[in-house]
Amino acid sequence: MTSGFSQENGSEQRADEVWTVGQLNRRVGDMLQGQFSRIWVRGEVSNFTSAASGHWYFSIKDERAAVRAVMFRGRAQTVGFVPKAGEKFEFRATVTLYEPRGDYQLQVEAMRRAGRGDLHEAFLALKEKLAAEGLFDESLKRAITTMPRAVGVVTSLAAAALRDVLSALARRAPHVPVIIYPAPVQGMDAAGQLCQALQKAIDRNEVDTLLLVRGGGSLEDLWSFNDEALARLVASSPIPVISGVGHETDFTIADFVADLRAPTPTAAAELCCRSREGCLDAVRVLSTGLASRHARLLERAALRLDRAAALLVSPQDRLRQQGEKLNQLKQRLTRAAAHPQERRATSLAALRSRLLYAGPDLAARQQSLARSRRDLLATSRRLIERRAQRLVAARQTLQALNPRTILNRGYAIVRKDDGTIVKNALDLSVGEQLGVELDQGSVHVSVLQAHGLL
Known part of the structure; x- marks a missing residue:
């Protein structure tokens, strides 16, 4: 009786034929990928590790079992958050087999929080849409004024975040006026009223910085700040907007379109302006520098005055000095007119002596x-x-x-289509075309599977 498995060439295995472990693992891996293609698995994250390459390695478990999982860098960057051990998620994954150990694992393509899948999917869809339009680009971010004439706060009057902001500003910058534009931060119509409050602040144009804040909460509690209309209004606001929504680990669409994202409402208040102590320190430094510069200017002026006073001469002394100089010139003129021949003979002798001294020694040269x-x-x-x-x-x-010398010993150089040299198998995708350069010629291959060291 023959086995139901087939070898790599597609023919059925004979009853007396022996497979290698590698052939067996490869065949099992093909069966797993064919049977469990893109399934959803719910479970709790454990043993989470973020590698230096950007790949995520972790286990998915429930009360009865656990399975290893990997999420490669390109997929992990689209999640929008970093999962923590103990949190429950729903994972879209493909079942694969890690051939060197014969262990099966899940290759995760996407993930969402368990019980909040629809909201999280909507969050990711809107984030991807606005990012494609360029609303998150750093080039669109406006600079935050360090010395604003006034600061505006868009939040609920009953929110604890408002008390935190007012307390931080009163402590840090009591000289800065604060104008509140009240709006509910939670509920069915909260997003619309947040837009109205923000638009009112823009139309009145009485502040230099706007704080869009609320305290922490669940994804449902923070959902008003994931509204598309609010995101577009924040992105187009001529007044710089600082978002301080939730806790440090919470992210909303408003955070991505704001000019600056603060981890908490209190942090937003600290980032919106320079502190009074900082201003006073700057004034003290400038005052000290100004006094020092003024003192140096006075010293240099006093030195110039002393030099000018030393150069002053009375008219009588000036006339006497000019008369003495005139007498000296007259005596020199008289002597020159009386002995012109002697002077010329002396000058000629001096020239002859200089000429003889300057003559070159050709033999020595x-x-x-x-x-x-x-x-x-x-x-x-x-x-x-x-x-x-x-x-x-x-x-x-x-x-x-010479790399050709290394290729002559049996090695090869593997490149992607764009010429990039492949160093890590985990950077490859199934079906990707590669070029393999040998000592004699080259070949083109297609990636069937990619395995790296875990």
Whole structure:
């Protein structure tokens, strides 16, 4: 009786034929992927690890069993949050087999919080839509004014977040006026009323910074801040908006479109303006610098005054000095007119002496030139010899580092279509086309499975 399994070539296995462990694991892996393609699994996250490559490794468990799972970097970046151990999620995954150990695992493609799947899916869909339109681009973010004339707060009058913001501003910057634009932050019509309050603040244009805040809560509690109309109004607001919604781990669409995201309402109040102590410190520093500069200016002015006073001469002294100088010039002119021939003879003798001293010694110059020529030839020969030795050494090093030498020993270079060299199997996707360069020629292959070290 023959086995129901088939070998890699598609023929049925004979009853007396022996399979290798690798063939068996490969066949089981194919069966698992074919039988369980893109299923949804609900369970609790445990043993979560975020690798340096960006891949997530964890286990999914319930009260009776557990299974290993992996979520590659490209999929993990689209989740929008980092799961924590003990949290329950619903995972869309493909069942695969890790052949080296014979363990089956789930390759997760998407995940959503258990019990909140529809809301989370809507959140991800809106986030992807607005990101594609460019509303999250950093180039659209407006700079936050450090010295605002006033700060506006859009939140509920009964919210604890408002008390936290007012308390932080009173402590940090009591000199900054605060204008409140009240609106409910939870409920069926909360998103619409938040838009009205924000639009009122924009139309009145009486503040330099707007704080959009509320305290923490569940996804349902924070859902008003995931409204598309509110997101577009925040993105188009001419007044910079700081979002401080929920706790540090909470993210809403308003956080992504705001000019600055604060982890908490209190943090939003601290980021909206410079503190009074900071302003006073800056004033003290500037005052000290101004006083020091003024003192240096006075010192330099006093020095210039002393120099100018020392140069002052009375008119009588100036006339006396000019008269003495005129007498000296008159005496020199008289002496020059009385002995012109002697002066010229003396000048001619001096010129003749200079000419004799400056005459070149041709024999000495020729000897020096011959020595320089011999030294130049010797130096050139030594330089050429050293360059030749370096050229030989460089040729030997180049030959040792030639990748073709490594390929000749049986190795190969694997590249993607764009020429990127493949170093990690986990960076590949099933069906991806690769080029394999050998010592003699090259081949094109397709990825059937990708396995890396866990």
